[in-house]
Amino acid sequence: MRSTLKASALALTAALAASTAFAGSHSLSGDLKIFLDTSNPAPRATMEAMIARFQEQHPGLNIETTVIDREAYKTQIRNFLTADAPDVATWYAANRMRPYVEAGLFEDVSDLWAEPAIAENLASTKGAMTIDGKQWGVPYTYYQWGIYYRKDLYDQFGLSEPTNWEEMKSNCQTLLDNGVKCYTIGTKFLWTAGGWFDYLNLRTHGYDFHMEMAAGDVAWTDDRVRQTFANWRELIDMGAYVDNHQNYSWQEALPFMVNGDAAAYLMGNFAVAPLREAGLTDDQLDFYQFPAITEGVAMAEDAPTDTFHIPANANNKEAAREFLRFVVSAEEQTVINNGQNLGQLPVNASASIDDDKFLEQGFAMLSSNSPGGVAQFFDRDFPAEMAAEAMQGFQEFMVFPDNLDDILARLEQVRQRVYK
Amino acid sequence: MTTATLPDTDPPKRGWYKRNEIAVTPWLFLAPAILFFAVYVIIPIFQSFSISLYDWDGLGQAEYIGLANYQELMNDRAFEVSLWNNLKWLVCYLLAIPAGLFIALFLNQTVTGIRIYKSLFFFPFVLSQVVVGLVFAWFYLPNEGLLPAIVGWFGFGPVNVLGDPSWATYGIILAGLWPQTAYCMILYLTGLNAVDPEQVEAARLDGAKGWKMLWYVIIPQLKPATFIAFVVTIIGALRSFDLISIMTNGGPFGQTRVLSFYMFEKALSEYGFRMGYGAAIAVVLFLIMLVFIAYFLWSMYREEKGH
Numbered sequence: 001m002r003s004t005l006k007a008s009a010l011a012l013t014a015a016l017a018a019s020t021a022f023a024g025s026h027s028l029s030g031d032l033k034i035f036l037d038t039s040n041p042a043p044r045a046t047m048e049a050m051i052a053r054f055q056e057q058h059p060g061l062n063i064e065t066t067v068i069d070r071e072a073y074k075t076q077i078r079n080f081l082t083a084d085a086p087d088v089a090t091w092y093a094a095n096r097m098r099p100y101v102e103a104g105l106f107e108d109v110s111d112l113w114a115e116p117a118i119a120e121n122l123a124s125t126k127g128a129m130t131i132d133g134k135q136w137g138v139p140y141t142y143y144q145w146g147i148y149y150r151k152d153l154y155d156q157f158g159l160s161e162p163t164n165w166e167e168m169k170s171n172c173q174t175l176l177d178n179g180v181k182c183y184t185i186g187t188k189f190l191w192t193a194g195g196w197f198d199y200l201n202l203r204t205h206g207y208d209f210h211m212e213m214a215a216g217d218v219a220w221t222d223d224r225v226r227q228t229f230a231n232w233r234e235l236i237d238m239g240a241y242v243d244n245h246q247n248y249s250w251q252e253a254l255p256f257m258v259n260g261d262a263a264a265y266l267m268g269n270f271a272v273a274p275l276r277e278a279g280l281t282d283d284q285l286d287f288y289q290f291p292a293i294t295e296g297v298a299m300a301e302d303a304p305t306d307t308f309h310i311p312a313n314a315n316n317k318e319a320a321r322e323f324l325r326f327v328v329s330a331e332e333q334t335v336i337n338n339g340q341n342l343g344q345l346p347v348n349a350s351a352s353i354d355d356d357k358f359l360e361q362g363f364a365m366l367s368s369n370s371p372g373g374v375a376q377f378f379d380r381d382f383p384a385e386m387a388a389e390a391m392q393g394f395q396e397f398m399v400f401p402d403n404l405d406d407i408l409a410r411l412e413q414v415r416q417r418v419y420k
Numbered sequence: 421m422t423t424a425t426l427p428d429t430d431p432p433k434r435g436w437y438k439r440n441e442i443a444v445t446p447w448l449f450l451a452p453a454i455l456f457f458a459v460y461v462i463i464p465i466f467q468s469f470s471i472s473l474y475d476w477d478g479l480g481q482a483e484y485i486g487l488a489n490y491q492e493l494m495n496d497r498a499f500e501v502s503l504w505n506n507l508k509w510l511v512c513y514l515l516a517i518p519a520g521l522f523i524a525l526f527l528n529q530t531v532t533g534i535r536i537y538k539s540l541f542f543f544p545f546v547l548s549q550v551v552v553g554l555v556f557a558w559f560y561l562p563n564e565g566l567l568p569a570i571v572g573w574f575g576f577g578p579v580n581v582l583g584d585p586s587w588a589t590y591g592i593i594l595a596g597l598w599p600q601t602a603y604c605m606i607l608y609l610t611g612l613n614a615v616d617p618e619q620v621e622a623a624r625l626d627g628a629k630g631w632k633m634l635w636y637v638i639i640p641q642l643k644p645a646t647f648i649a650f651v652v653t654i655i656g657a658l659r660s661f662d663l664i665s666i667m668t669n670g671g672p673f674g675q676t677r678v679l680s681f682y683m684f685e686k687a688l689s690e691y692g693f694r695m696g697y698g699a700a701i702a703v704v705l706f707l708i709m710l711v712f713i714a715y716f717l718w719s720m721y722r723e724e725k726g727h
Contacts, residue, residue, distance in 0.1 A: 078479060099479055103477075190671070244563070244583045246671060384690075392674055410497070
């Protein structure tokens with residue numbers, strides 16, 4: 001008994017010594033400027049608390065945090081990356097970071113990805129962070145997309161979660177017969193329609209085809225693309241979507257679901273918080289994966305990833321790298337993504353998922369039921385110009401499906417210019 | 421013989437500035453304005469011209485492509501739509517001038533509390549354009565809005581002004597007319613104060629009244645007010661940006677864009693990485709504005725000559 005105590009005391013001392021040695025070798029100093037786009041109240045508090053914990057570990061560091069409005073950030077990033085660069089900045093994965101990577105404004109952080117702690121735990125998002133065989137940042141959170149629905153309405157009309165296209169349509173018909181719209185959507189800011197295209201295309205032709213399109217290798221006038229739109233049109237012709245969706249933002253489309261005028265919403269997991277706040281309980285609200293359309297096509301999902309980068313013009317890259325390591329560590333990932341904070345999925349495989357039915361379902365779906373691959377999102381996978389034109393075309397298609405030929409011809413023209 | 425001391429004809433030696441004072445001083449006073457005008461207006465105009473000849477994403481290397489951006493504009497339907505919308509704005513916005521005049525005539529009387537009525541009519545001009553846009557957007561909302569309710573009383577079907585590509589632009593212009601009319605009204609109210617009562621008296625003795633009095637006696641005297649109202653309305657129409665951004669964000673599917681909004685979308689928005697193309701749109705917008713600017717300068721020049 002006594003000897004075990006002694007042994008553990010020894011071990012403890014050794015561990016302590018090791019940890020001080022570790023901290024000593026990493027004592028950081030100087031300024032660390034961090035720019036964040038997490039301007040909504042909850043993410044903002046999460047990030048500030050996380051930075052405070054980092055500060056505690058590195059008291060010698062003078063950390064300066066700037067939070068910029070999420071929308072304004074998207075245009076300001078161009079200026080501050082070139083003129084007065086911070087040491088760490090938030091952004092998005094995949095094609096969304098390409099312009100800055102190609103302009104040489106993001107630091108190559110492949111060295112971080114070679115470290116075992118990151119290489120082993122972050123493998124699933126490595127692809128989204130890679131351009132030209134190098135990694136340009138680290139992810140800090142991601143979230144699933146899928147169909148959030150009113151379980152009480154489905155139960156009332158005797159419906160169950162659909163697993164294929166036929167069930168999806170027959171469910172929808174039942175709802176319509178009872179005066180309930182199948183899906184709410186607000187397309188004023190266009191990107192919500194991009195989500196529908198992503199899923200219809202991923203389910204009709206699969207992940208690889210979708211990515212070929214994103215890379216510009218498929219003509220928009222291709223018959224396979226038309227098939228995706230033909231499927232979409234079936235829903236539009238049924239009247240599946242709420243009327244006048246072109247007038248609403250995604251938030252303004254939420255009340256249709258809350259009031260029971262519409263039964264479901266194809267959205268990212270961030271829609272759960274406002275739906276709960278609007279009074280829907282977890283008994284009324286549930287989630288299912290977008291059903292299969294073409295048999296045999298492997299399921300693939302959208303899971304947009306938010307990221308941290310080091311600008312190439314940063315001054316304190318050593319501290320910035322340490323900060324990136326800190327952000328993706330299992331402990332921090334568990335904390336910042338839990339229900340009280342971001343309420344999303346941790347990127348570190350060793351982190352634990354919070355006890356929340358949507359996060360659990362989303363995590364299970366992405367880790368075991370998305371064999372086809374994981375896409376980012378339409379406007380992050382496709383180049384900016386192509387995405388902007390295409391999403392506008394999707395909105396037009398959803399209002400005037402007869403304009404399809406004209407829309408596709410236009411998009412094909414844009415494709416030929418963008419990917420020349 | 422004593423020599424009379426002549427007054428010293430040779431003045432004491434004066435500095436360069438003293439010698440050139442008359443010529444230099446105006447330029448000194450003008451210098452700050454000229455400097456800022458050059459840096460913020462003149463030079464950027466030429467920069468826009470030069471950027472419009474490049475293919476540039478605002479970050480990397482710019483590639484010289486000659487007039488290719490302009491060639492693309494010729495076949496760009498979104499550009500065409502924006503151009504037509506600009507024209508709609510210019511024409512419809514001018515309605516603010518007669519509307520402002522009639523409200524001014526109506527309010528130009530002495531009744532108890534007229535100041536309150538005047539300020540109520542002037543109120544929309546004080547509001548931010550963003551607020552005006554929001555209020556009108558709610559007014560037009562397809563299900564909850566006031567307009568569909570009013571139209572419903574008269575037994576007409578549902579209207580979705582901002583969601584219908586053929587009506588949305590007119591819906592936004594109407595929202596813009598509300599504050600613009602108030603602006604023109606205030607210009608005419610001050611103008612009416614300066615109308616010569618003797619001329620009105622004389623006209624009345626000659627038997628003029630009603631429309632004839634207005635057209636031949638009052639309106640000619642309001643010419644300076646009309647000119648200013650015209651200038652501010654044209655400028656207001658050409659820089660219509662905030663209302664569009666708030667009410668429709670250029671939608672549905674880009675049918676309510678005007679050139680300034682399209683330029684912003686192409687060059688500076690979330691997905692805009694085409695500085696060259698945006699600059700080309702800006703140049704076209706500049707040339708359109710130049711027509712009006714030239715006209716204004718010319719009429720002001722003529723005015724000065726006349727006196």
